[in-house]
Amino acid sequence: MVKAVVMEGPGKLSVKEFPYPKVERGSALIKVEMAGICGTDKHMFKGETVHPRGLLTKFPIIPGHEVVGRIAEVSDEASKSMELLGRELKVGDRVVLDCAITCGKCYSCRKYPGFPFCDKYSGHYGWGLTCKDPPHLFGGWSEYLYALPDTRLLKVPPEVPPEVAVLTEPMTVPIMSFTMASNAVSTSYLYPPPEYVVIQGSGPIGMLHLIFSKLIGTGEVIMIGRPEYRLKIAEAFGASYVINIDEIKKPEERVREVLHLTGGRGADLVIEATGNASALPEGLEMLGRLGTYVITGIYIDVGEVSINPQRLILSKWAHIVGVPGQTHQSYPKALELLRKYEGKVGFSRLITHRFKLEEAVKAMEVALSEECMKVVFTP
Amino acid sequence: MVKAVVMEGPGKLSVKEFPYPKVERGSALIKVEMAGICGTDKHMFKGETVHPRGLLTKFPIIPGHEVVGRIAEVSDEASKSMELLGRELKVGDRVVLDCAITCGKCYSCRKYPGFPFCDKYSGHYGWGLTCKDPPHLFGGWSEYLYALPDTRLLKVPPEVPPEVAVLTEPMTVPIMSFTMASNAVSTSYLYPPPEYVVIQGSGPIGMLHLIFSKLIGTGEVIMIGRPEYRLKIAEAFGASYVINIDEIKKPEERVREVLHLTGGRGADLVIEATGNASALPEGLEMLGRLGTYVITGIYIDVGEVSINPQRLILSKWAHIVGVPGQTHQSYPKALELLRKYEGKVGFSRLITHRFKLEEAVKAMEVALSEECMKVVFTP
Amino acid sequence: MVKAVVMEGPGKLSVKEFPYPKVERGSALIKVEMAGICGTDKHMFKGETVHPRGLLTKFPIIPGHEVVGRIAEVSDEASKSMELLGRELKVGDRVVLDCAITCGKCYSCRKYPGFPFCDKYSGHYGWGLTCKDPPHLFGGWSEYLYALPDTRLLKVPPEVPPEVAVLTEPMTVPIMSFTMASNAVSTSYLYPPPEYVVIQGSGPIGMLHLIFSKLIGTGEVIMIGRPEYRLKIAEAFGASYVINIDEIKKPEERVREVLHLTGGRGADLVIEATGNASALPEGLEMLGRLGTYVITGIYIDVGEVSINPQRLILSKWAHIVGVPGQTHQSYPKALELLRKYEGKVGFSRLITHRFKLEEAVKAMEVALSEECMKVVFTP
Amino acid sequence: MVKAVVMEGPGKLSVKEFPYPKVERGSALIKVEMAGICGTDKHMFKGETVHPRGLLTKFPIIPGHEVVGRIAEVSDEASKSMELLGRELKVGDRVVLDCAITCGKCYSCRKYPGFPFCDKYSGHYGWGLTCKDPPHLFGGWSEYLYALPDTRLLKVPPEVPPEVAVLTEPMTVPIMSFTMASNAVSTSYLYPPPEYVVIQGSGPIGMLHLIFSKLIGTGEVIMIGRPEYRLKIAEAFGASYVINIDEIKKPEERVREVLHLTGGRGADLVIEATGNASALPEGLEMLGRLGTYVITGIYIDVGEVSINPQRLILSKWAHIVGVPGQTHQSYPKALELLRKYEGKVGFSRLITHRFKLEEAVKAMEVALSEECMKVVFTP
Ligand SMILES: [Zn+2]
Ligand SMILES: [Zn+2]
Ligand SMILES: [Zn+2]
Ligand SMILES: [Zn+2]
Ligand SMILES: [Zn+2]
Ligand SMILES: [Zn+2]
Ligand SMILES: [Zn+2]
Ligand SMILES: [Zn+2]
Structure with a gap:
């Protein structure tokens, strides 16, 4: 049997057992070494369950889309085609998971190559595939994860330990943010580098944007x-200034502070990494002329917010x-950055708490408390 | 004496006389041939008076920032430096006005060269310079316009008549829209050309975006x-489809119609040219994946609007x-497009109504009625 | 038996018969309706046989990489996965061929998605797959073309006839040229549109760049x-000026002419579509400041040329x-442009000569004479 | 009297005295603190005297275009308009020189704002203005430099010493290189960061590109x-590998080495910083797919070189x-980078030799020997 954490609905976490699966044609099985808790998981736990493009959380689920593990079994087909960069996969190889399953051959996969738009979309690990149906194991908070055909796995170099590799999926986010932003007129005008960057949100995604900005x-x-707790970590990773929203409670005062820190001009780049709709008007107030605002944290639908389109x-x-x-x-780039700069940056310091699957309720409590950075399971 | 239309405040239009000015060092005087009424002028007339960057309408004003005329007098300095492309200016030359005055030498002028950000900003013709103070003549709805030092005038080729040249300033808007949009990932991904373009708004700015899209x-x-009246013109200028908001009154039905027309995918590019904040959420609903939304009509502050940042x-x-x-x-590009394609496009057909200065109240009535396209004064 | 034109080596063309093939798993068979003669075919006939990335012509070959035809047979797998935009393929469907076979899953396919870089490269139709080995039919100058697994075919809308659809592959070239060029600083600076474009070469590729420029x-x-003969066609398709190199024989005189026509400034964009190395220094001389030079015609290795890197x-x-x-x-974009603008542009006028397979020698003679535009086979 | 180094022609250096100038309207006088010797100066000394756009060295000249000094005198007009970011200039202010004089108001200055294309071009300090005519002092190897109207000077923050500020002009070069390159498809595809960068040339410009790459x-x-001597410095500033052309003498062996170091793929970005035409084919051989090659060192015309346009x-x-x-x-960005990263990078270590004006011959000898990095005069 295979042990896994199941979220049956908002607020409901338990450990269940599932049959050890038979690996079918085109598929593979991963023995999970480490899997992270993401803001998305916290949203779902709190009952916020609408993902981008209106996709719904498919309860009951095994959460976990930030996953590193070792190949336990692999079909012939998967061994030749499932590795993201075309390398052969063998039992024992350490891999990280690309959490979106896309076919690569439909209209959307052709029109936006590499992007997770797929007309034959079959799901996201960790929230978009229910564990009701066999082979059940579609999330990383589990002893094993079952990788369906069309899944992509990325081999991890031997010198990269799980506590670094587990950050690959979140590390793709700043890569996407800066790539998208670099196409905007403002940053290319200022290129390189943007003089002032504001990051809204001091969780792991905000922190990786901070690290990336510095790099x-x-x-x-x-x-x-x-x-x-988190702002101290931000300073350790090179933030020039931190603004504690527990202390400076009024958005307009935070805006004033940012304007002051930027010589009255506002930031060239503002990154939203909060998951909070009210961050949008506040962050736009902080933005300078020809500035770029990147929304990356409001991944789950948290409702509307009012803005002034002319002024902001x-x-x-x-x-x-x-x-x-x-x-x-973006996955190989993320993993390569993690590998290359671990010595200099110390990404693994972001992993502040580790839990066994049986401790899922406690792990979620810690994650919700925000007195932590990245919380992971080590099944 | 010089006759001019004065807007003393919202809703107050009258014709006044001003002394014929003495042309000072660095300045020039333009005998106005034609000057347009713009959406901005209508906003100010209705009491909406906050321009971008919080700049206020400096009542009393002589409106008019879309201006073509002939050099009546020009100082030595201006004859050598005021032409936008460095050519000499002589009495009798036909010119169009760059309506923003910028120094070209401050921090903002250096950082964003060519953009109308200037730390020594001295005003915009038509709304940002009051006519209270001498030499008074800072708007186009007048027999003469006084061009201050640091103003840029662009020479008009002899084959371009006033009713084409007067469109130069509004024609710069689609050039800016498409230039800005072309830096966004979506359009470069689709480049060239965007498959589906939605234009919200069927006034002159919308129409010029339509024409530009086709070009x-x-x-x-x-x-x-x-x-x-206006949608008929849109069809004459090449719109594939028109949606009449008097007929399809509910935004959600218009969204449904656009999704239908685009095969369910939404538009690659949506241009807002309405001056109406509610256009933002409606237009974002119409946008497809990796699409670009350009806000160009909400030039005057018309308040807030609520949007869903995750979904939209x-x-x-x-x-x-x-x-x-x-x-x-963008001015020389605009004028060159007008010159080159007048034969093919017939831009001058956009000038539907001409008035004398004395008919200012009636001209504004027609402009407000929307049973017109571009309304101009021929002083 | 299946009849096909075989090029056994430079200068050797004959018609051969091959066994009608059995369609294997993952494959399809196309009944060719029309196949073009390309400059590449002329180069190979003349003994110039080194393709990009050092790939060699795999003699004996069935030439022909510009192909439109109808599905004659299709395996189950191919019917679900071979269409470029993910649509189902059925017997009788008209399709055009994407002439490069790439796996979509290797390092290079992932790093440069959509580009024909593939670490498991298995060949190009028309020159990169020999006809020595079964199923032999790897070129378009044939009654049938055999489409191997990983080939992509694009469905042709019913209103597009073969003489338009056959231009899809060459039409992708200007799309690539302008996409690549649009990333260069110069064109974005001038965006849109470039004021002066020079096209070197008046064959079909040059002509399609001309048409695209106008569009x-x-x-x-x-x-x-x-x-x-060809320059007359160029004028018919909208060239503002033509320069006949039979008349103005000295490159420096042609350069002088271009500088004259561009007001002394040179062109913003120069497109090389000649297949001739000496076009490079000549075209660079014609280029203006911050200009972009696109090499698209020197597809086959024709040796070295001397340039002055500082001056040019x-x-x-x-x-x-x-x-x-x-x-x-780029294929769906090319086909869509052809479909959409056939009425306005009349692309089919570019097809000036049609031949049967048996007339291969004569067809090649006509193509080499340049007293033609696009020459095609109608098997 | 004012002492200055004069280059009367190739190979001829001497110290001359000039009258102390009267500062005219619009002008300023700078007391030079430090001025660098650049590769361009070495080229001119060796008789290679054709600058970009065919401009010739205007012998006799006072060389020196990398200049930092203090305002000795400043006219009213210049005090208000000569500072690059619009700040006031006062006697005693430390400034660096923008070595190109452009009017900012002609066709070329408007079309390419900020670029040193000017239809009223009046010269470059250090080589494009002869010292024959009064006020003579148009180069940095002098006690004083005379700044003409339309010159731009950039104020240096107090914490930046002359040995850092003097690098501002050369530091703009990598900023331009990366800005231009970032518009090319390859780097945006790989953005960020390029995986492999090759820098050809280990002089100061190569070294600043290395430092910038790391930043x-x-x-x-x-x-x-x-x-x-220089490769040791490269390693100290973070080069991963160095290739000594005195040891690996054959270009094809160096190419092989680069291919080996890049896993057979070639570099994503190759920067030419040698001033040697043969670097072009060698560097293009080292370039990988969709790679970008930046020519920055071949500033002076050194003749032609043969390349294979198809293969390379x-x-x-x-x-x-x-x-x-x-x-x-680019100047304010360069100075800001120098200011900000001096503590981390130690740019001032690049200044390896300092000479008095009287030692000009010896200074040039050292510069030519290449057993040095940046050589400067401290008048
Ligand atoms: Zn996540
Ligand atoms: Zn798909
Ligand atoms: Zn307006
Ligand atoms: Zn300014
Ligand atoms: Zn071809
Ligand atoms: Zn491949
Ligand atoms: Zn230099
Ligand atoms: Zn100029």
Whole structure:
């Protein structure tokens, strides 16, 4: 039998057992080494369950889309075609998961190659495939994950340990953010580097954007978040300034502070990594002329927000970009960055808490408390 | 004495006389041949007076920022430096006006060359310079316009008549829209041409975006507007489909219609040319994956609007771009397009009504009625 | 038996018969309706046989990579996966061929999605697959073409006749040229449209670049080529000026002419569509400041040429871009342009000569004479 | 009297005295603190005297276009308009020189804002203005430099010493290189960061490209140059590999080495910083698919070189970009990078030799020996 954490609906977490699966043609089985808890998982736990493009959480689910593990079994077909860069897969290989399943051959896969738009979309691991139906194991909070045909796995170099590799999926997010933003007039005008970057949100995604900003030589990075625990980490990773929203409670005061820190001009680039709709008007207020605003945290539908399009967009000559996921190609870049800069950056320090599957309720509590950075399961 | 239309405040239009000015060092005087009424003028007349970057209408004003005329007098300095492309200016030369005055030498002029951001900003003709103070003549609805130092005038080739040249300033708007949009990932992905373009708004700015779209070979253009009078013109200029908002009154039905017309995929590019904040959520609903939304009509502050950032921006992997004005460089491009394609396109057909200065109240009535396209004064 | 034209080596063309093939798993068979003669075919006939990336012509071959035909047979797998946009393929469907076979799953296919870089490269139809081995039928100058697994076919809408659809592959070339060029600083600076475009070469590829330039609203197009026959066609398709190299024989005089026509400034964009290395220095001389030079015709290795990098590249702040092929995604765009603008442009007028397979020698003679535009076989 | 180094022609250096000038309207006088010797100066000394756009060295000259100094005198007009970012200039202010004089108001200045294309071009300091005519002092190897109207000076923050500020002009070069390259498809495809960068040339310009590459997080940087003295510095500044051309003498062996170091794929970005035409074919051989090649060192005309356009450009789907100078806007970015990263990078270590004006012959000898990095005068 295979042990896994099941979320049966909002607020309901338990450990279940599933039969050990038979690996079918085109498929593979991964022995999970480590799987992260993401903001998306917290949203679903809280009952916010509408993903991009209106896709719904398919309860009951085994959560977990940030996954590293070792190949336990692999079919002939999968061994030749499932590795993201075309390499052979063998039992024992350490891999990370590309969490979106796309066919690569339909209208949308052809028109937007590498993007997770697929007309034959069959699901996302961790939330878009129910565990009701066999082979059940479609999430990373489990001893094993079953990789269906058309899934992509990326081989991990031997020198990269699980606590670094597990960050591959979240690390693709800043890569997408900066790639999308770099196409906007403002950043190319300022290229390189943006002088002032504001990051709204001090969780793991915000932190990876901070690290990425520093790696590509942007100027000052201002991080806005909470609690103290996380802002201390932000400073350790190179934030020039932190703004604690528990202390500076009024958005207009935070805006004033950012304007002050940027010499009255506002930021060249503002990254939303909060999951909170009210971040949008606040962040647009902080944006300077020809600035770029990237929405990456409002991944789950959390409702509407009111903005002034003239004052906050047109008048600033602003660009707004939404980033709901990642291309295939961003995975190898993310893993390579993690590998290359682990010595210099120490990404593994972001993994602050580790739990066994049986401790799922406690793990979620810690994640919700925000007195943590990345919380992971080590099944 | 010089006759001019004065807007003393919202709703107050009258004809006044001003002393014929003495042309000072660095300045020039233009005998106005034709000057347009723009949506901005209508907004100000209705009491909506906040321009981009919070700039206020400096009542009393002589409106008119779309201006063509002939050099009546020119100082030595201006004759050598005021022409936008460095050519000499002589009495009798036909010119169009770049309506923003920028110094070209400050931090903002250097950082964003050509853009109308200037730390020593001294005003916009037509609304940003009051006519209270001498030499008074800072708008086009007048027999003469006084061009201050640092103003740029663009020479008009002899074969371009006033009724074509007067469209130069509005023609810069689609050039800016498409230039900004072309930097967004979506259009470059689709380049060239975007398959489906939606234009919200059937006034002159919408119409020029339609014409421009056709000139650069985009696919089907869907224009949404009113009244019938204007939509007929849209069809004459090549719109594939028109949607009359007097007939299809519910936004959700218009969205459904656009999705239907685009094979369920939504538009690649949506241009807002309405001046109406509610156009934003409606237009974003019409946008397809990796689509680009350009805000160009909400030039005057008309308040807030509520949007769902996850569903309408992030989920679509969308780009939103705001365009509040034009660069210097866009003027020669606009004039060149008008010159080159007048034979093929017939831009001058957009000038549907001409009035004398004394008929200002009536001219504004016609403009407000929307039973017109471009309304102009011929002082 | 299946009749096909075979090129056994340079200068050797004959008609052979091959056994009618059995369609294997993953494959399909196309009954060819029309197949074009391309400059590449002429090069191979003349003994110039080195393709991009050093790939060699695999003599004996059945030439023909510009192919339209109807599905004669299709395996179950191919009917579900071989259509470029994911649509089902049925017997009788009209399709055009994407001439490069790529796996879509290797390092290179992932890194450059849609581009014909493939680490498991198995060949190009028309020159990269020998007809020695069964099922032999790997070129379009044949009654049937055998489509191997991983081939992509694109369905042709019913209103597009073969004489238009056969231009799909060559039409992808200007799409690639302009897409690549649009990323260069110069064209984005001038966007849109480039004021002056020079096209070197008046064959079908040059002609399609001319047509494409006009469709996207560029300014004056100057075409340089020979003979009179072709330059007349160029004028019919909208060239502003033509320069006949039989008349103006010295490159420096042609350069002088282009500088004259462009007001001394040189062209914003120069497209090489000649297959002749000496076009490079000549075309760079014609290029203006921040101009872009696109190499698309020197597809076959024709040796070296001497250039002055300071004067011709650095000094002009120039961009040079090489385009050796097309992405998958460019095919649907090409076909859509052909479909949409056939009524306006009359692409089918480019098909000037049609031959039966038995007339292969004569067809090649006509193609080599250049007293033709596109020459095709109608098997 | 004012002492200055004069180059009367190739090979002829001497120290001369000039009258202390009267500062005219619109002008300023700078007391030079430090001025660098650039590769261009070495070229001119060796008799290679054709600059970009065919401009000739105007012998006799006072060389020196990399200049930092303090305002000694400033006219009223210049104090208000000569600072690059619009700040006031006062006696005693430390400034660096933008070495190109452009009017900002002609066709070319408007069309390419910020670029040193000017139809009223009046010269470059250090080589494009002769010292024959008063006020003579148009180069940095002098006690004073006379700044003409339309010159731009950039204020240096107090914490930046002359040995850092003097690198501003050369530091603009990598900024331009990467800005131009970032518009090419290849780097945006790989963005961010390029995996492999090759820099040809180990002088100051090569070294600043190396430092810049590291600051923006590119992958491995391979530097090719000589002698050992310089390659040791390259390693100290973070080159992953160095290739000594005194040791690996054959270009084809160096190409093989680069292919080996890049896993057979070639570099994503190759920067030419040698001033040697033969670098072009060698560097193109080292370039990978969709790679970008930036020509920045072949600033002076050094003749022609033979290349194979099919194999080296088209076949690789390559971009080639030439960079002959810098925009205004690149100066503040360069100075800001120097200021910000001096603590981390230690740019001042690049200043390896300092000389008095009287030691000009010896200074040039050291510069030519290449047993140095940046050689400067401290008048
Ligand atoms: Zn996640
Ligand atoms: Zn798909
Ligand atoms: Zn207006
Ligand atoms: Zn200014
Ligand atoms: Zn071909
Ligand atoms: Zn492949
Ligand atoms: Zn230099
Ligand atoms: Zn100029």
